[in-house]
Amino acid sequence: MTTLFRLDASILPPTSSSRALADLVEAEWLSTHPTSDVVRRDLSADPIPATAWADAVTSNFTPAADHTDGQRAARALAAELADEMIDADALLFAVPLYNYGVSQHFKTWFDVAYTDPRIDPQGTALRGKPATLVTVLGGNYAPGTPKEGWDHSTAWLRRVLEDVWGLDLRVVERPFTLVGVNPALDAFADVAADLKQTAETHAVRSGREIAGLAASAAS
Ligand SMILES: Cc1cc2nc3c(=O)[nH]c(=O)nc-3n(C[C@H](O)[C@H](O)[C@H](O)COP(=O)(O)O)c2cc1C
DSSP states (O other): OOEEEEEEOOSOGGGOHHHHHHHHHHHHHHHHSTTOEEEEEETTTSOOOTTHHHHHHHHTTSOGGGOOHHHHHHHHHHHHHHHHHHTOSEEEEEEEEETTEEOHHHHHHHHHHTTSTTTSTTOOTTTTOEEEEEEEOSSOOOTTSTTTTOOOSHHHHHIIIIIISOOEEEEEEEOOTTTTTSGGGGGGHHHHHHHHHHHHHHHHHHHHHHHHHHHHHHO
16 A cells, blocks of 8 residues: 655645645546555644754753653654655645745744654655655746745755755646735736646646656555
8 A cells, every 4th residue: 555645834725726736646646546545744734833843953962861841742743754754655745935935834844854863964764755846826936027036935845855855856836826816916817827727737747757656666
């Protein structure tokens, strides 16, 4: 039996564009692996406590016998987060842009997971694992746009997932999700529709790819 690990970071699940795209990836996964488990980590419903990261880090400078309850809990949480990924055959992350930067829920989750020795700076347990990152942006920060360079999330996400953890990563990006929501962006309806269509095509393709890679690895 295969397992897909899926993380969602949208704080507005009922209207979430990142969830809709991740659903397409998941559906493709399940069409290849119909009996697969999907292990879900919903950071909106169940955020990682903000104190966990410092507790996990400082526990490394304290003898185990002297760990506080908070440090013990943080180490156990880090192991649980790492286990969810290490035990999965493929990984799916759906992460919006908030305030021009990385979702704080995702950053806290990453920081805590990254204290686990199996996936810390020396750890290699995730290398080569098939993965998809879905990232959605309310605006559009493409080259030539007025706010080019203001998306300080996507490059960091790519850096830590692809270069630090060594995932075999596909990135599905949908800009302009606020077109149709914010009337100031009404002039961009056509381009936003094209971008949505392209993102959906990429989501389906990437779901098929990670499903195929996991199937080959299992056979
Ligand atoms: C609190 C908040 C802050 C946001 N900040 C930005 C931003 O800085 N830049 C941007 O392009 N979109 C921003 N957005 C828009 C979201 O990126 C956009 O609505 C996205 O689709 C949210 O993801 P979701 O649809 O999966 O919930 C923000 C949205 C919220 C709710």
